[in-house]
Amino acid sequence: MTAKCILLVVFWLCSLDAILALGWIFPKEPIYCEENESFRLQCMLDMTVANGSNSSNLMFYRADEVVPRDQVKILNETTIELTVDHAVPSQDYIYVCKLNGTIGIDLRSVYIGHKPQPIKDFRCRAPSWKQMNCTFTPDPNGISTQYELNFKMEPVLANYSCKLQQVPNSPLKQCIITIGYGYRVVTEIYRFILSATNKLGTQVQEFEINNFDVVVPEQPTHCSIVNSTITSHSAVLEWGVHNKYENFKRSLRFEVKLLSMFHNQQWQLMDTANIHHSKNNYQMLLSQLSFADTQYDVRIRTRTNSTVEDDDMWSNYTSCLFKTLSRQPDNPPDVADGIFENANDHLFLYWRELHEWQHNARSGFYYNITKLGPSGQIIEHFNRTRGMIQMRNIENQNFTFIIHSANGEGLSAKSSVIFVPSKQYRPEKPEVDKLLSDSGKFTLSWKRPSSRSSNPITSYTVFWCNTTSNSPNDCHGSINFTTVAANRTSFELSGAGSTLNFAVAANNGILSSGMVWAACTATHKTDIGKLKTLWITEMLATYINLKWKPECGDVAHTGYLIFYCPISSPRTLGCKEPEMSINVTDKSLYYTRLDNLKPYVTYKIEIAMYSETHIGPRSEPLVNTTREAAPSPPRNLVLRKVTNDSITLSWKAPEHINSGKMSYEIRYNNDTLRYHVEDPNSDVVTTVPGLNAFTIYNISVRALTIGYSNASEQLTVRTRVGQPEKVAQLSSTVNGDSNLVISWRKPSDMAGCVEFYELKLGTGKTVIYQNKRRANECQLSADKCKYANINSYVVSVRAANVISNDSKFEDLSCEERWSELQNRWPNLAAQSTECDGGGKDNQASDITKDGFELVFGPWSEPLSSWCTKEDNFSLKSVISMVMLIAICLTLIFYCFKMKHICQVKVIIPDGLNDKSSSGKPDILGSGGRIIFIDQSSNHASSIGSLKKEIYGKEQNQCLLQSSSSSGCGESVGDLSGHDQRSSLEYFSNGGAFEDDSTSFYDQEAERQDLHGFSDEPSDMIDSQMDSAEGGVPDFEANGENRSPDSPIVSEVKPKPSTTALPLTVTSGYVPAPVAVNPTRAPVSSSGYLQLSTLVNGGGMMSSDVFSKSANAKIAATPISGYVTHKQLSAYGQHLN
Structure with missing residues (x-):
């Protein structure tokens, strides 16, 4: 399959070539032409595929540029010819013939160059006498040239070929002949044949190389200094060469150079004429070394002693180090006439400092100054490391100063002398006139001393030094000086430092005026000095x-x-x-x-x-x-975070702080907060705490240094919704429908919009309803009291705010928030006016979904409401009104009748006079409480008024109670035995006690007969009674803990008791019926009941006795204490 594809591609390319072949360029081979010669190119168009084009549509291009039109001519309808005369070498001789400037017809390469030229730099080197490297630079040629190198040795005449290689990163070509490939170390003569061939011709050259003359030896094998030969100015150097050069047919030459820190990086070549050697070891004396106590770097290299003088014949360097010994300085510092300054009693001496190389020691160098008096006696010695010394409190006399250079090896053999004459012998000082500098040339001018001086001027000394301070006599480095003839008043200096101080002194032989410094400092590039x-x-x-x-x-x-x-x-x-x-x-x-x-x-x-x-x-x-000032305003005040009680802010420091320390004042509404910062330039992030929830704050920041800045841009922020405060006390009213309306006010601090109130309606500990509502009132229907076992309702209210995770919702106003809530939950507004929400909770509970949450305040104080059981509330009102009128009429009727009863005067029998006031109650308080009067007190008027007040209250009660009540005629025992309940509770079942046919006296007689009372009094009270009840009222138990300074009236609340104790009557008086403790109570021999017994037994009547007495008629007038049978009978007849 792959072979078929390849054949298909080849066939397609051949077909494409045939289709695109619109013509030809002649000649069809590349052209090689020598420089300055001519060449021609012809472009012929194939008319069979020309499609109406002819030679006028053809043109030659070179590197995409049209060739000059004068170099092209049309030969016929199909052909054009390019002729180039005096051709010059170029790298882009590629010609293209194009049809109509776009369609390529054919292309041809043309090379312009010359025949190979002789090589001029052919040379060979034998590094380390191990191989031979031969190099040459090929002749640059536009026509490619091939080189071939062969060599042969004498006497052996065999030819060897050496492969040429290109030297990396170099135009050189090289041939390397190694041992085993033609190089023989013992052969002296090598003959090289170099052939260069290109399209234009061939060049052959022969070179003869002497193998021994081109040997480049290795570097010396070692380098050292003979320690015993080192002095402060000389040393002996030793080195060696490789053993193989011991029988070498050429001698070796050496180069020795050295360098120290004072040679300014310039190597010093040493004379090698006095080299001595033994076999391969060499030795040389390094003499006249300039610097003592100085380290030297010695370098040695070698080469073959031949006629070839190229630098590449030298070997590499071998180096070693040594240090010369120190010695005392060779010279003292230089001085000049007048090189001192005497100002008042201060004397400054100067001298030219020695260079460091002149110290002859790397440490411990100093100047030794000896001060001599007028007669030549030594006054004192000084040591200084700089070229100046200052002396104070100098007397006005002649002084001579001898200065030596010194180091650890001793003082210099020579010395310098400065003579300072006394002031009367000194010539007059010159006056510096101008100090100018222009184009690097300094000019100092001065005025001659006055001609009246007796000391004629023989010369002037001009001083200068570099300076870096404002002081005119301060020198940074050594001082320099020169002598000027007496007839001159100016001095020019070129090529000195950039900033100079100048001084001049007038001399008369060995006498001198001393130095006068120019007040201005002169510098280069200016004719103006430095202002100081x-x-x-x-x-x-x-x-x-x-x-x-x-x-x-x-x-x-x-x-x-x-x-x-x-x-x-x-x-x-x-x-x-x-x-x-x-x-x-x-x-x-x-x-x-x-x-x-x-x-x-x-x-x-x-x-x-x-x-x-x-x-x-x-x-x-x-x-x-500059001084401090108020800063500029803080920048970029930004709100970072808002909560319901805080706001987090950030801002950048003021652009201009204007102080080293700064603080900030944050203003929010009418409050301020101070914020201190450590780094005034740092940005600030802080939180303002203690804010009110859901409150709008206008916030700005001021910076404070020594004054306040202007305020920053103001931020208006509203804090987030928080927890509302407790709702105030609830109130209730009855509306026209006899429903109880419960209302309340909004919290004083709502901390939000208070979208809802949660109302809790309960009975005692049971919560009946708890619902949320928006209004701040509701009504409690009268029907709610019809439920069984419900006597009252307790209502509490708390406010609720809505918060959301949505920041957009939190930024809305109250009206907008409520509208948003209604949009989400339309049923929020449809609420019942009933406190229980009509028996259902409303839709407010749904808002806790979708990122919303309720924040509740604390519950209000509860409001209680009591229920009634009547079915017809209107009928109950009528009956109540009738009963109230009847009671009022009855009270008015008995008012006059009770008036006389209340005025009955009680006559106390003589037997009661012997009783101390402390043993009987002075006043019987309401509710059965007994009031004691402290006899030792002098508050008689207070006691009298208190008695009148209490008796007046009793008379008023007699007038208010109905005829069926006997409350006004109760005895002490009856009053003390009453339960401490309110009058409403006594009248809850009809409003009065039920009548009882048994009189009080019959009950008393029955009790005495029943218990078998004797006529003998009992003198003891059961010990249990004493321990449990006590004979004295417990004031602390009744919450009335009295101090000795307490009021004189004390109320004693009787403790509850059970069954009344029967009493023995022997005096003919009948005691008022009392309820006493079942335990025995003591009775005095006079027949009176002890007060302690009355107090201890007060209020301790048993429940059955109390019930019997409560249902009976109380037939007694408001009398107290002990009465006779006759008085009681008369009182009863009066009542009937």
Whole structure:
């Protein structure tokens, strides 16, 4: 199958070629032509397939470009001819003949070149005497040339062929002859035959190579220094070569060079004339080494001593290191006349420092200065490492200073001398006039001292040094100097440093005025010196007042340029914003103000003087920081998060902080919150807590430094819905339909819209209904009281807010929120007015779906409502009104009758006078409580008023009670035995006690006969009674814990008792019926009942006795204490 496909493709290509063959180019073979010769090409059109075209439609193209029209001519209807004269070599000589410029007819290649040329750089090398490498550069030719190399050796005449290879990344061709493939190390002469052939001809060359002359030896086998020969200026070097060169027929040449740290990377070639060797070992003395205590790097290489001088004949280097020994310095420092400065009592000495290579030691170098007095005595010695010394408190006399160079090896053999004459012997100082610099040439001018001086000037010494400070006499590095003739007053210097200080001294023999420094510093590229004195006179947050003082008044400047900019750090002094400048055109003006500065920003200030043609160097930078100011407003205040009680904000620091420390004030409505930051430039994210739920807050932020910034853009935010507060106390009213309407107010803090209220309707512990509603009132139908076992209803209400996960819903207003809820649940608005929702809960429970949730507040205080059992509520009202009128009439009727009864005066028998007041109650309180009067107290008026008040209340009760009631005539025992229930409970079954035919006296007599009371009193009370009940009322048990300072009136509430204890009557008085403890109670010999017994037995009547007495008529007037039988009979007859 594959073979068939191939045959098909070949057949299709042949058919396509036949179809596209519209003509031919003659000649049909490529053309090879020598340079500057001519060639021709003809293009013929096949008329049988031309379809109406002819030779006028043909044209030659070279590299898709039309050949010049003058090189083409039409020979006939089918043929055109191209003629090219003086052909030149080219890489793209491919010609195409096209029909109508688009259809190719045929193409032909043309090669332009020359015959092979002789090779000029054929050479051979024998590296390490192991093989021979021969190379040459082929002649560039437009016509491809083939090379063939053969060689033969003498005396053997056999021919060898050497395969040529292209050298990688090089135009060279090479032939490598190895041992076993024609190379013989002992053969001296090799003859090479090189043939070059191309289409135009052949070139044959012969080369003779001497094998021994082209040997490239290996590098020396070792290199070392003989340690015992090392001195501070010399050493002996040893090295060796390979053993195979011991019998080599050529000698070897060597190159030795060395380098130290002071040679400025320039290798120093050593003289090899004094090399000594023994067999393969060589030795050479390295002498006249310039630098002591210095490490040297020695390099050695070798080559065959032949006539071939090419650099590739050298071997690689072998190296070794050694270090010379140290020695004392060879020379002292150079000095000059007048190389001192005497200002007041300070003396500065200078000298030209030695170069480091002159120290002759890598460490421990110093200068030794010896101070001699006027008579040559040694005063003191000084050691310094720099080329200057300062001495204080110098006397005005002649001094001589001797200076040596020194190191660890000792002092220099020679010394330098500086003579400082006393001031009266010094020549007058010259005055520096100008210091100019132009195009790298410095010019210092000075004025001659006055001619009246007795010391004529014999010469001047000019000094200069590099400087990096504002001090005019400070040198960074060594000082330099030169001597100027006495008739000159100027000095020019070229090729020196970029920033220089200059000084001049006037000399008279060995006497000198000392140095006078130029106040200005001169620099290259300017004729203006550096201004050195500038200062700030006033600075605030937005401006700086600046002053300066030019030291050289004669400097040819015309104005000042003040450059200033804010910087990032005083260490780097780099401007962080574009530099600004102020031009002061008046040269006599020495102050200016820098306005529109930024607060709390460090500025760099520089001043440069300028002339009409040049701008001088800038002064040393003056750096200072403007004062603080209020910042710009905080930027990009953004709301991050909102909850029901907090808001999270973020903002960027102000664009201009204007201070080193800063805080923020967050304003939200009428409240503020202070926020402190450590890094004023950092962005802030913080939370404002303690907010009210569902409240709109207007929030802005101010930054604070020494003052407040303007407020940021304001954000208006509403906090999320929260938990509402408790609903206030519920209220109830009865509407026209006799239904109970329960209403309530909204919570004081709704924390939302309070879409719903949840109402809980229950009876005691049982919840009947609990439903949600929107209105803030509902009604409780009277029918609800018809249910069995329901006496009352308890109603509680709590508010409910709706929250949602949907932020869009949370941003709606209350009306919009309710509308949204109604849209989702249309039945929310259809609510019953009944408190129980008509027996059904409403649709509010559905909102807890779909991402909504109810947030409930606390329950309100419960509201209770009592039910009635009458079936006809209207009939009950009528009956109630009739009964009320009847009671009122009865009370009015008995009012007059009871008036006399209440005025009955009680006469106390003589037997009661011996009873202490502490043993009997003073006042009988309501509900059976006994009130004691403290006799020791002096509050008599209070006691009297209290008694009147209590007795008045009893009389009023007598008037209000009906004739069937006997409450006003109860004795102490009856009052104390009553159950502490309200009057409503007594009258709940008809409103009065039932009548009983048995009188009080009959009951009393029956009790005495029944229990068999004796006439003898009992003197003991059962111990159990004493321990359990006690003879004194327990005030703490009744919640009335009294202190000694408590009021004088104390109420004692009687404790409950069971059966009344029978009492013995011997005095002829009948005690008022009392209920006493079943235990025995003591009775005094006089027949009176002890008060303690009355108190302990008060209220302790048994349930059957109480029931009997409650159903009987109470036949007693409001009397108390003990009464006679006669008084009781009279009282009973009065009632009848």
